[in-house]
Amino acid sequence: MNIPHYISLNEVRTALKQVWGYDDFRPPQGEIINSLLSQKDALVIMPTGGGKSICFQLPALLKTGLTLVVSPLVALMENQVEELKQKNQKAALLHSQLSSFQRRATLQALEKQQLRLLYLSPENLLSPPVWERLCNPELKINGIILDEAHCLVQWGDTFRPAYQRLGAVRPGLLKSKPAGTKISIAAFTATADPSAQQIISTVLKLQQPDSFKLNPYRANLQPIVRIAWTPKGRKQQLLKFIQKHQNQAGLIYVRTRKDSEELAAWLTEIGYKTASYHAGLGATERRAVEANWLGGKIPFVVCTCAFGMGINKADVRWIIHFHAPHLLSEYVQEIGRAGRDGKPAEALTLISEPTGFLDGEDKQRQQFFEQQMLKQQQKAQMLVKKLPKQGEVTSVIKQFPDGATALSLLHSSGQLQWIDPFNYQILNKSGNGLNKQMQGGKQMREYLHTKKCRWQFLLATFGFGKEAENWRCGHCDNCRK
Template sequence: MNQPTTKSWQEVLAAFKKIWGYEDFRPPQGEIVSSLLAQKDALIIMPTGGGKSICFQLPALLQTGLTLVVSPLVALMENQVQELLQSHQKAALLHSELSSFQRRTTLQALERQQLRLLYLSPETLLSPPVWEKLCQPELQINGLILDEAHCLVQWGDTFRPAYRRLGAVRPALLKSKPPGTKISIAAFTATADPSAQKIIQTVLQLQQPEIFRLNPYRPNLHPSVRIAWTPRGRKQQLLKFIQNRPQQSGLVYVRTRRDSEDLAQWLAEMGYATASYHAGLGATERREVEASWLSGKILFVVCTCAFGMGINKSNVRWVAHFHAPHLLSEYVQEIGRAGRDGKPAEALTLVSEPTGWLDSGDKQRQEFFQEQMRSQQQIAQQLVKKLPKQGEVNTVTRQFPEGATALALLHSSGQLNWLDPFHYSIAQKAGNQPATQLNAAKQMHQYLTTKQCRWQFLLNAFGFDKEAANLRCGHCDNCRQ
């Protein structure tokens, strides 16, 4: 049976100083650490660059037993684990790109209880060899951390359906552990509006969570939106923006892999040392691009949303969205990579003119996104007629290629319960269609076209109405006009 760790605050601060070299916490880091050491459930919303990872790494390292960190991207896990290993901490990671030797070594360390932190993706957590090890009664598990928890909301219905099964993990693990065992769950993210917070709490089945919310406002970050009248004009505007910022580090965000490669090539022809980055690249190529950018060998990367989560570079002076993201939460995540050193930074977004006559690109991207959401919903509703009322997820996915997505969508509309992380039961009634993504896309469009202070709009959108009242930041394009 695992009892909450009773460490004096002196010991906690001493460990904090020894591992990270800081004298004291920034609020609310200390309260979050206390809460996790007391093994309480928690939901933490802190801006990018606010020191979130320390809040769960420190409690994990101070306890005997294991803390699982569920993380969406390999790059994110590797960066955090590398830093921990450099300071000689007992951390490891498991993901699909590891060699079988590396996997075996980590699984052995897990079995011998030599780890304090294990990073893995939702898919790896629920893979049979890993799940089997985690369910061994003698393996002490203290907590489950969901890092970048907005991914559960953004991707859980369609792109990464395993996220929707995470709520069944704790009850299933507790069944295999000695009576009286406690496993706490904490979800960390930089962006979650009130509806996303509710989804995270419901899906993870958080029990009376302590909620820590820091507002995302950054006075040094200057957002602006500019109209690009033609595809050629869009490129010229971006080029001019980069030319006006010589020797400054930045990021250019695009929607697709192909856009990333085409634009990087064009900018290279214009004489810039840059690179394309997207999820289709191999692990080695991705690391090389990250390292070149972090070291300043290349000043900017042309990337999709696959780049940046958990990558820490404090002196990024600008982020340009060559294409606007579909969701406001993605946008806030991405602009939050600029100006982490507190010095002024620019966030530019280029959009087509509203009619879409001269450049229909933005309109087409938006329509394609909405069409995709609708068709996945329809597939799920058709599939529900063919699926057994109770079943096992792997059997369903072998039989129906869209099976995993359909189950996630049914769970999201309240038509399905997970009996454990692998078995489901479908309720008779048709649920309400989850409109989260489509509503969020509408909100993004409102942001791009608003005439009000952009920071005021963002604070309202993320539920910080009190802070938003009467705010005029004075440094976004709308305030400056």
Template sequence: MNQPGTKTWQDVRAAFQKIWGYEDFRPPQGEIISTLLTQKDALIIMPTGGGKSICFQLPALLQTGLTLVVSPLVALMENQVEELRQRHLSAALLHSELPSSQRRATLQAIEKQKLRLLYLSPETLLSPPVWERLSQPQLQINALILDEAHCLVQWGETFRPAYRRLGAVRPALLKSKPPGTKISIAAFTATADPLAQNIIQTVLQLQKPEIFRLNPYRANLHPSVSIAWTPRGRQQQLLQFIQKRSPQAGLIYVRTRRDSEDLAAWLTQMGYATASYHAGLGAAERRAVEASWLGGKIPFVVCTCAFGMGINKPDVRWVIHYHAPHLLSEYVQEIGRAGRDGKPAEALTLVSEPTGWLDSGDKKRQQFFADKMRSQLQTAQQLVKKLPKQGDINTVTRQFPDAAVALALLHSSGQLKWLDPFNYKIESNVQKQPTTQLQAVKQMQQYLTTKQCRWQFLLNAFGFSQDAANWRCGHCDNCKNYIYRK
């Protein structure tokens, strides 16, 4: 390993051992840290539980100047920053739920260059008070880290349109800095298929990135899909599964906040200690649920996709998808919460029977998602006729409330260019590209109905077709059925 920056590799390892207490890096942690210390762009795809956060936290702590960590969820930021603060490290976070006094203190710490790591959402990064301070010429910014980068693909078109503007951040910041300044960009995720990898690289404008790809296969994780013939049958299957495994730690994923609250209330009536968790809860409520689950007071949580990113509980023995996610990347993220200690763990997905006659819930959920996507696309195309061909997003969104989503959709279909993070230009006569979300929904449906080895399907879907050739994991439901049939 050659010398990264001005630090010797001995210095880097010594800092790692002192802060985290581990003897040595796991492959490819060392190579990633070296890449970031030499300020090269990078795209890192590593399975959940692979130690991704250390890969950007350590270089940030070893350099003078600030590293920005763009993160999708408040809970994720709070967990990472709390861990760093417990180790007395220079990290802070900014989000809209913080008391104004805390926000002010963090903004002052940025100005005085007292921070090494600043966690914030795409929306907060692009908010005027934050952007103003980050653009000050004297503030040294070393890197922009996009944590959970699959969210750019998963949510960037409609739910979190600010993600589509992140590619314009580096050029805009460099304009305000002294000549010769370098800001590197690194994107980290556990799940990105070849299309998602391409989108992340294109949107972020990565320059000759070093790419680290580990396949998502986990030998201790046993995926299965089971048909629930009726709504009552779904409840009964869930109960039977939990009863057999009580008091093991687990997670139950549902699609909506209401589903989370209703199912948690029903399970409580059935005598189980559990709680609902979703993005609509206040910070104190979310912290209380997390603490109860991490501390073993409640064995499982009924949650939406808002739960789990960055929360490290090694002994989760099972994950149930009471409702299947819409996207394969979400699915792999969520089942990856189980079995981080390397011991066997189960991942069960409950689905309605294919016709939907006895239980139309799954079909309705899929239809609702697809209809919503199409409707947003139509709204975007209609809005285009009214929007100025060139303009700034703040002015336009005041006039047209749906403009942010419309501009993000235009950007994803190649019809719009961000001149900087706030000003856009609509390109005419451009060949429209189809939205990725609707393509991804079909892939999830194929996974739920496939008869092939589930891990083989996932490896192919995420671009590891060489690894997947002649693959049979032997421990998913399809492999077990195949062995049984033989």
């Protein structure tokens, strides 16, 4: 491993030992850290629990200057920053739920250049008070990290339109910095198929990125898909599975906040210690649920996709998808919470019978999701005729309630370019087809109904086709039949 001359390999290993207590890296952590220390762009795909955060935190702490970590969830930021602060590292965060006092303190630390790592959401990064300070010519910014980069693909078109503007951030910052300044960009995720990798690289405008790709296979993780013939049958299967794993740590994933609250209430009513967790809870409530689960006070949580990213618990023995996710990338992320200690873990997904006659919930959920996507795309195409050819995002949002989503969808379909993070130009060309999430929904359905080895299907889908040839894991439900 060739570490640039200004930071020796010895210094890197010493910092690893001092801050994290590890003697050496796991492959390919050393190579990734070397790449980031050399200020190269990078695309990193490593399985959940593979030690991604050390790969960008360590280079940031070793350098003079600031590294921005763009992160999708408040809980994820809070967990990583809390861990760094406990290790006496110069890290802070900015998100919408901070008090004005906390926000002011972080902005002052940013102005005084007291931070090495600043965690923030795409929306906060592009807010005027933050952007203004980041554009200070004297503030040295070494790099931008996009953590959980698959969220750009999953949420960037509609739910979180600010993601589509991130490609304009580096050139926008460089305009205000001294000539010759270099800012690198690295994207980290556990799940990105070849199409998602292309979208991430294109949207972020990665420049000849170093690429690190490890396949998602986990030999200790056993995926199982079972049909629940009726809504009552689904609950019965859930109870049977929980009873089989009594006193073991687990997670139950559902799709909506309402599902999370209702299922947790029902399980509590029949005597189980559990809690609901979703993005609508306040920071204090979320922290309490996390602490109770991590500390073993409650064995499992009924949660939406908001739970799990960045929360480390090694001994999770099971995951249930009470409702299947819409996308395979979500599925792999969520089952990856289990078995981080290397011991066997089960991941059960419950699905309705294929016709939907006895239980139409799954079909209805999928149809609703697809209809929402189509509606949003149709609205965006109608708005094209009304939007100015060149404009500024804030004024468009003021004038059109769906303006931000429309701009994001137009950018995603190649009909719009961002001049800078706040100003756009509509291009005279037609869009490039269906939303990636619509295609992703089809992939998920194929996985749930495949007769092949489930790990073989996942490896092939995520771009490891050669490795997947003649693959048979021997421990998924299909292999064991």
